[in-house]
Amino acid sequence: MIDFENKGFFKLKQNMEYADRVAELLMEGEQVIDSYKSMRDGVVFTNKRIIAVNVKGLTGSKRDFTSLPYKDIVAYSIETSGTFDIDSELQIYFSSLGKVQFEFTGRTAIVEISKHISRHAL
Structure with missing residues (x-):
């Protein structure tokens, strides 16, 4: 599993590659x-969960996929x-993992992401 406390996601930009x-x-x-991508890592929002992808190793052939179900969200915050x-x-x-933070660059539909999370978490 990705260590979100020590893992700094670079700025994510919309990109369907990780989808x-x-x-x-x-x-x-x-x-x-x-779907969003940083230099190597990515995040995919589905209608059921968030999937964080951590690319490992020099060649990038090893990947860690962390599934974050919306049903386990207790609170969230957005900064537009x-x-x-x-x-x-x-x-x-x-509820069991703690805080997970993602930073986006460019014109990200953060409000739409927020609405989607609300529909599934509330």
């Missing part, structure tokens, strides 16, 4: 909502982008 990488992990009826600071942030608190 393809997690395709074999999806359950029947599970659909990708959005501003006029000059176009980065946004998502902090999610899971």
Whole structure:
């Protein structure tokens, strides 16, 4: 499992590459909502969970996939982008895991992500 306390996700940018990488992990009826990529790592939001992908090793052939179900979310916080600071942030608190934080760069639909989390976590 990814050590979220010591793992610093680089700024994530919308990119569907990681949607393809997690395709074999999806359950029947599970659909990708959005996908984001940093330099090596990625995050995929589905209609059932968040899948964090940590690429390991020099060649990047080893990957760690962490499944974060919406049903385990107890609270979350978003920081939207501003006029000059176009980065946004998502902090999610899971019942047994604690805080998980993702930082996004560019024009990310953080409000839409927030609504999606609310629909499944509330």
